[in-house]
Amino acid sequence: MASHPNHPRSAAIFGASGAIGRALCERxxxxxxxxIHAGSRSGVEIGVPGSVPFAFDLTDESSIAAAAQQMAGKPPEWVVIASGVLSLxxxxxxxxxxxxxxxDAMARVLALxxxxxxxxxKHVLPLxxxxRSFVFAALGARVGSISDNQLGGWHSYRASKAALNMLVRNFxxxxxxxxxxxxxxxxxPGTVDSRLSKPFQKGLAEGQLTEPDDAAKRLVDVMASLAPGDSGKVFDYAGAEIPA
Structure with missing residues (x-):
């Protein structure tokens, strides 16, 4: 049994082979x-107790539909989309x-x-x-906040995450x-030590880079604290709401 009444008995992680996704599975x-339905492009076993691998491709809707169908009989209580791209x-x-x-590059970033x-x-929420309660969470980014944007740049990435925030609100x-x-x-999730953030870690302030295990623990704690009134919002790893 889970150690907290709000921790799930079943979950699905889309992007389980990445640093944050795997850490979430382990946590x-x-x-x-x-x-734990553990999804990746390859669909390989990740070696985490209770994990069931599945394959999906963010650019192939049929693979996503097939993955959802595998879960249809007993839908997971938590679903986390832990995949995405910063650099191509x-x-x-x-x-x-x-x-x-x-x-072309912008289209690929938005696609992913x-x-x-x-x-x-589209395919998982109807399940x-x-x-009963459920949590459906997509990993966003603080740079997707329009009102918090003071530096500009990173056009495709910012736009893709701002659009994701809008979709979350719509859904x-x-x-x-x-x-x-x-x-x-x-x-x-903050700046997590991962392949995605590796090219941008130079010059980070002391303590700004988070290990995947720590990030996963914080994210799980935030998800366990959520209530229906929080739906449609964006939260950081400490549970603070990020403005749109």
Whole structure:
């Protein structure tokens, strides 16, 4: 059994092979989560107790639909989208100036950070029972806050996360009409020591970089504290609401 009444007995992590996703799986297993659907592009076993691997591709809706179908008989109590992109595979990082905007690169960032999570929501949220609580969380970013943006730059990444925040709000409103116990949120994990953040770690202030295990613990604590009234909002790793 889970050690806290709000910790889930079942969960699904989309992006379980990444630093944060794997750490979330390990943290949930340690808390007694009995079944963890652990999704990655390869669909490989991650070696976490109670984990059940599945394959999905953020740019292939049929793979997402198939993954959701595997969970349909017993929908997970928590669903976390822990996948996304900051720098593209060929090394093209966030644009620091509008002169660097490239249509193809921007489309790929939006496909992975915004459209992919939207497709996961499309196929997973309808599985959620109306009579019980659930948490559906997508990893967002503080830089997706429009009102908090003082530096500019990182155009595609900021835009993709701002759009994700809007979708989270939309999905929360729609689900709230039929699923009064559900919570749909975006979560900012902080700057986590991962492949995604590696090129941008130089010059970080002391203590700003967080280990994946610590980030996972904080995120799980935040999710366990959420109530239906929090649905549609964006929270950071400390549970503080981030303005839109």
């Amino acid at each position: 949930l297993a340690a808390l007694g989560c009995e079944q 595979a060929e090394g093209r990082g966030p644009e620091r100036t509008l002169k660097r905007i490239d249509a 950070n915004t459209i992919g999570p939207a497709l996961i929501a 959620m029972p109306r009579e 929360a409103i729609e689900m709230g009409r039929t699923h009064e116990h559900g919570v749909v949120v975006a979560l900012h």
